Amino acid sequence: MWQLHCFPLCPFSRKVRLALSEKGVQFTLVRENPWEGGDALYALNPAGLTPVLRDPNKPLTLADSRAICEYLEETVDKAPLILGTAAQRAEIRRLVAMFDEQFFGDVTHPMLHERMKKRLVLRTPPDSKLLRETMRLAHEHLDYIDWLIDNRRWLAGAQLSLADFAAAAQISVADYLGGIDWAGHEEAHGWYRVMKSRPSFRPLLTEKMEGIPAPAGYSDPNS
Ligand SMILES: N[C@@H](CCC(=O)N[C@@H](CS)C(=O)NCC(=O)O)C(=O)O
Structure with a gap:
């Protein structure tokens, strides 16, 4: 069976977990703390990053969430996530890249640093000025999701x-860390509630990161 090396608040691992579940692929989780720089993770992925997806029986080791999702798309027939015409697939990939890179860089990464790493590893308080700027940038990203949902059924069309899962994976981590304020974002909030209510999302929402409690409403699909 596949083993996914990850930690609960890794947004890229969450995207892979959602893709695996949607496609009905069985997997187990193997806990990694990439910030510890352990040799075992570097042996699997020379970049030292999660997620890594490994099948010890084949053996086959895949690293990088986009490479993993493309592999799943090419090898599993069920529930295509990069679908449609070439132009539609390009639009899906554009949005996946945007959420993986811009949303992660503007919102998820600073939230993880300020609210997870500083608490668990560095043992220093978060920088409130940086958190305010992160929340401001989160609003800009949510404005764009509002616009997409005003104009399309789902984010890419x-x-x-996969664009919906990439976005929801990033948002779910930022939300766990208190970085999402839905005020003024009815369209984005409605779309996210639908994503949260999917069976593939349930295991993510009930999982906890030790030492960091999730805010009220985080795991409630109606909230
Ligand atoms: N492009 C990579 C990014 C993976 C990534 O940045 N993973 C983070 C966790 S969210 C990591 O392992 N960071 C190393 C660290 O925290 O020290 C992907 O899509 O898989």
């Missing part, structure tokens, strides 16, 4: 796609 008429079909549910």
Whole structure:
């Protein structure tokens, strides 16, 4: 069976977990703390990053969430997530890249640093000025999701796609860390409630990161 090396608040691992579940692929979780720089993770992925997806029986080791999702798309027929015409697939990939890079850089990464790493590893208080700027940038990203949902059924078009899972994975981590304020974002909030209510999302929402409690409403699909 596949083993996914990850930690609960890794947004890229969450995207892979959602893709695996949507496609009905069985997997188990193997806990990694990439910030510890352990040799075992570097042996699996020379970049030292999670996620890594490994099948010890084949043996086959895949690293980088986009490479992993593309592999799953090419090898599992069920529930295509990069679908449609070439232009539609390009739009899905554009949005996946945007959430993986811009949203992560502007919002998820600073939230993880300020509210997870400083608490668990560095043992220093968060920088409130930086957190305010992160929340401001989160609003800009949510404005764009509002616009997409005003104009499309799902983020990339008429079909549910990997773009929705990439975005929801990033938002779910930022939300766990208190970085999402839905005020003024009815469209984005409605879309996220639908994503949260999918069976593939349930295991993510009930999982906890030790030492960091999730805020009220985080795991409630109606909230
Ligand atoms: N492009 C990579 C990014 C992976 C990544 O940045 N993973 C983070 C965790 S969210 C990591 O392992 N960071 C190393 C650290 O925290 O020291 C992917 O899509 O898989």
